[in-house]
Amino acid sequence: MKAIIKGFKGLSEELTINFSGNTIIVGRSGSGKTSLMEALALLMQSRGEEWLVLEGNYIIIHEPEDLVYGLDLNEEVRVGAYYEVDEDGEKLGRSIGLELNRGSIIGYHYSFRLSDYWVRQEIYLGNDLVATIEKVGNEGLMKYPVNARLCITPTHVIHEDAFMVCDGDVSRKAYSLAFILRNMLKNKFYYLGEGRVCWWKRDYETTVDLPSNSVGSDGQYTVHQLSVIETRPEYEGVYNELMELVSELGIEGIKAGFTAPKRISGYVKVRGKWVPMYHAGLKVKALLPVIVQLALTPPGSVLLIDSIDLGLTPDELNVVVDIVNRIASRVGYQVIMSSKTAPTVNVKVVNISE
Template sequence: MTRLVKAVVKGFKGLGREASINFNGNTMVVGGSGSGKTSLMEALALLMQSRGEEWLVLEGNFLVIHEPEDLVYGLNPDGTVTVGVYYEVDGDGEGLGRSIGLELRRGSIIGYHYSFRFRDYWVRQEVYLDNEPVAIVEKVGNDGVMRHPATNKLCIAPTHVMHEDAFMVCDGDQSRRAIALMFVLRNMLKNKFYYLGEGRVCWWKRDYETTVDLPSNSVGSDGQYTVHQLSVIETRPEYEGVYGEVKGLIGELGIEDIKAGFTAPKRVSGYVKVNGKWVPMYHAGLKLKALLPVIVQLVLTPPGSVLVIDGIDLGLAHDELSAVVDIVDRVARKVGYQVIMSGKVAPVNSHVSIVNI
């Protein structure tokens, strides 16, 4: 099981100052409105949706950013943004290293920083192993230069995100170790990051879309979770166990039953049963609309992954928060993945780690 053990974010959206956050297993990041919680979570999502690409992916599976300057604190095109992550090497990472002749100890920490500036498309990348710098590269004009462990020219400008191509020098072998670590990190994290933003709130369309299916990245990214996804889980045999788990967890939240399906040609509707009565989902209130994508994602997230949930307290009264956080923590521990949440206040008597931002 890989774990995200640390994040470093500076200059991204609402985080003008540097935020360095350590994650100890399942963690809740707590802070008031405007403290930078969402900026922190979205920075992680941006980096992971750009993983392996030639440049930052601004319109991807997790986030849709219409203007590049919207990413920068104060909308300043001269501003510099840094997003850094530190992941624990798991069994997959250990095996990947061995396949290319790199001996990595399980539990070692690979650190990676990506810094950029949109005005001149300057980029700087850093890779660490157990907090020791392995390589630092920088884009200068249209060229690339290695700054550490030696000064050398790169074969291409280092704009690739979390990819070994960004560290290739034209002559010499100074980049060999960094290339190996980037290969391991990039492949180790494949299909191991899931993100639910505050835009996950359930919504419904009247006409059925024949192409609707469960997304492979996260069921609620950018509000894409609809009643159609629930109908997929309810009606397809391969999701029979998932549907049962969803109903069980929702039952813990006071919802007696939940159903979705055709009510007319080309129309799918969803209903919930509360206090013995069935009502349309759009009458169910913000609590259910915000929690349903979370509950579905909890049972779909595979072992060994990292699940990030921004605004876990969305739609919840304060006395409901602890119960929801305990459900999230319990399911994550049972399946075997890490969950990182954010909220305005800390839950009471919870087993998750609390970090203030």
């Protein structure tokens, strides 16, 4: 995966990072680590939608101007991501008559300016630009490979319809690549923000299932996921793995279940004593969503964890990053983390403060 971010929240200059394998982004406070993570999360929660989804499953940004560096609505914001074509991508391409080799790279850029709601989208195959489209005023125009009018104003995010021209077939390749990218990434992106907290919820709907995006904050409480994993036979293997992981972090046990009608609570055992999760320290509250997500993330996915060092000492950070590396490598997904300091274990480190 590769990311290109410019003008988003705390990132004024263009930032390009190639993520090869599991990677930890390191930088001082205010260097843009969270901005990088949130830019990718915004792009993915908006996938297939008519416009950027500011209040979604991954992040909540109440006002559009809060996306822009320095709140300058005349500035251009760009978020781009490049993904390898996997087995699903190969099949999707074949289904619409576009042969793609596994490992090929599809790149996608979404640029916008809020002062006049100008939008530009670009789609790439490898290093080759396939198409550029723009929204200018209320019109949609293809700028490359030809000048042509689009059927709709191109604000749709990672959606093939944005690339459809009104006449002719010049947009077929771009249309096909956007279709493949949109569908290939379904259920393959997970995000844990720095605001994650392992809490409890007083009013609990018994039909809550495991999430299809991420455990953690914004209404998805880890205690729900723990109760499902602990009580359903189909998750026995996940639960056993979860217990092995938390034991490496000094957590002797976890429990979750109903303590009263419509009330579910979670408990952790530390130093021989059971305590409610909301009495536990920051380390436990921040780590349990991470551990649960590590056990639930499927192969072929990308998992972003902001502030992996939250509540941890340097030694504990090494233990946690080692666990992340081990689980992700065994299952077969990629993890991108951020931290103020670099661990000493074997993981790729990118310092964005330099």
